Amino acid sequence: MSDFLPFVQLSAPPGAPPSLARLAWNRLAFGPRPEDLPSLDNFDLVDFVDQQLDYESIDDSACEAYVNNLPRAAPDGSEVPPLDAPMNVLHEYAANNFDHKVFLQRHLWTTTYARALLSKRQLYELMVDFWTNHLQTNFQSYAKYWEDHYVIRAHALGNFRDLIEASAKSPSMLEFLSNRYSDGANPNENYARELLELHTVGSYSYVPGPGYRVQPNYSEEDVHALSRILSGWTNYRSPIDEFFFNASRSWPRHDWTEKSLWLGGQGLHYIAAGGAEQGEQVLDILADHPSTAYFIAHKLCRRFISDYPDQFCPDAVEAGAQTFMKSHGDIRQTLRAILLHPKFAQSWGQKVKRPFEFFISTLRALGVNTMINFLPNDWSGLGPRRFQRIIDMLGQTLFEFPAPTGYPDFALLWWNTGQAFGRWTLANIVVNYYFGEQLTPNSAPANALLDQLLGLPKRADEVVDDLVRRFIGRDIEAADRQALINELGNGSASALIASDSPRLRPVIAVIAASPYAQWR
Numbered sequence: 001m002s003d004f005l006p007f008v009q010l011s012a013p014p015g016a017p018p019s020l021a022r023l024a025w026n027r028l029a030f031g032p033r034p035e036d037l038p039s040l041d042n043f044d045l046v047d048f049v050d051q052q053l054d055y056e057s058i059d060d061s062a063c064e065a066y067v068n069n070l071p072r073a074a075p076d077g078s079e080v081p082p083l084d085a086p087m088n089v090l091h092e093y094a095a096n097n098f099d100h101k102v103f104l105q106r107h108l109w110t111t112t113y114a115r116a117l118l119s120k121r122q123l124y125e126l127m128v129d130f131w132t133n134h135l136q137t138n139f140q141s142y143a144k145y146w147e148d149h150y151v152i153r154a155h156a157l158g159n160f161r162d163l164i165e166a167s168a169k170s171p172s173m174l175e176f177l178s179n180r181y182s183d184g185a186n187p188n189e190n191y192a193r194e195l196l197e198l199h200t201v202g203s204y205s206y207v208p209g210p211g212y213r214v215q216p217n218y219s220e221e222d223v224h225a226l227s228r229i230l231s232g233w234t235n236y237r238s239p240i241d242e243f244f245f246n247a248s249r250s251w252p253r254h255d256w257t258e259k260s261l262w263l264g265g266q267g268l269h270y271i272a273a274g275g276a277e278q279g280e281q282v283l284d285i286l287a288d289h290p291s292t293a294y295f296i297a298h299k300l301c302r303r304f305i306s307d308y309p310d311q312f313c314p315d316a317v318e319a320g321a322q323t324f325m326k327s328h329g330d331i332r333q334t335l336r337a338i339l340l341h342p343k344f345a346q347s348w349g350q351k352v353k354r355p356f357e358f359f360i361s362t363l364r365a366l367g368v369n370t371m372i373n374f375l376p377n378d379w380s381g382l383g384p385r386r387f388q389r390i391i392d393m394l395g396q397t398l399f400e401f402p403a404p405t406g407y408p409d410f411a412l413l414w415w416n417t418g419q420a421f422g423r424w425t426l427a428n429i430v431v432n433y434y435f436g437e438q439l440t441p442n443s444a445p446a447n448a449l450l451d452q453l454l455g456l457p458k459r460a461d462e463v464v465d466d467l468v469r470r471f472i473g474r475d476i477e478a479a480d481r482q483a484l485i486n487e488l489g490n491g492s493a494s495a496l497i498a499s500d501s502p503r504l505r506p507v508i509a510v511i512a513a514s515p516y517a518q519w520r
Helices: 020-027 034-041 045-053 061-068 087-094 098-118 122-134 144-155 160-168 171-176 190-199 220-229 276-287 290-304 314-326 331-339 355-366 384-394 417-435 448-454 460-471 478-489 504-513
Strands: 259-261 269-271
Touching (some): 020 045, 061 098, 098 122, 144 171, 220 276, 269 276, 417 448, 417 504, 448 460, 478 504
């Protein structure tokens, strides 16, 4: 769907361009935390990328301890299973209980946000988000909770072939695209079609040349044949909804006959009569297909460099695709070729933050170390249900997108007047939640944490400059800077500001939600 949006040139971001360090922290991470800012003055992109790609060597024990110790007490008195719970445990908890499925989703919101906020493995977390959308499923099935741990996180920086097989066998994917009901005599084509169109080769060839975006990559006959090849890949008759290959005669059974696939090439791919190995052979073919390499590289370039890779960075797509093919789908090597391409360093003004990135980058800039627990049914003024209502309004509720495309990654769809107001509203309640609620315009509570984080008290102009450095990381227009100082200091740049200054919290929210802070 989103591939066919028209090219719309973004207006230039206000203010000065950022340093390469700040660009990298905004694109390859959810923005810097205050403790990261000193390292921006001595920054090397190659070192940063290589360190982040080698995520296993990064000590993230503090984040994992925090996540694993988050409260799992659900509103009905039950306890949500841990993140690595096997299918039998999740089946017992949620298979026949809609509320428990909701509680699983809420806990996964909390832990996903907490990892994005606190993890030192920032690029890994971004790739988890990337593949979550590329291989979109939602909480139509409680198995989405299992899929996050055992499919997406297990393979986010691994091998693409392993990832798509894990996805094909995921109980969540089997439910979401109906392959669990695909019978050899009357196959369901939903998953087969999306495996081709969205997960691997794309509808039309992404390989440069005369067929680019006009040569179909598959025919309707291919979709029908692939659906028969994948028939019997099910979890329908599993007592705990696990994947199994149905080799029996019971419905939904497999079509064992030989098949052939065109897949946009010069000849046919013949699939000998057989069982589960038929599907595995097709996954091999799709993972090694040139259009898959270019399609995945194109999407990665869109995520990290530009909304419009065709116009802005075709050479980066080429570099990524060639690496993908040479490495047989090594995601780490492919991503490295893209991120170290010169176009990345030249790409300022090409990407804006989606709501997820805005929410987390705001929290990271503030330096907070705890995440709101979205599990309780708390509708109070600053309770988790109100936070979630605003996030819903912004349009990116995690694990809820209804279409198999996943959330789009275009500024055209995420930056408008409604988003500006919603992000300002969210920034306001974030500041009040973490640093004490301000109930009236002329009075604010003192808060030791806010004083500590901002080094207060200090002059109004110093506070504004500090906040701009945290949230924006580049020079803003002189008139805007002066307006912020005048507002915070009530007309005096030298006015001493502390956490109980009534203008401080609103100014923090204005800077966090300003157009300056929405670019990444």
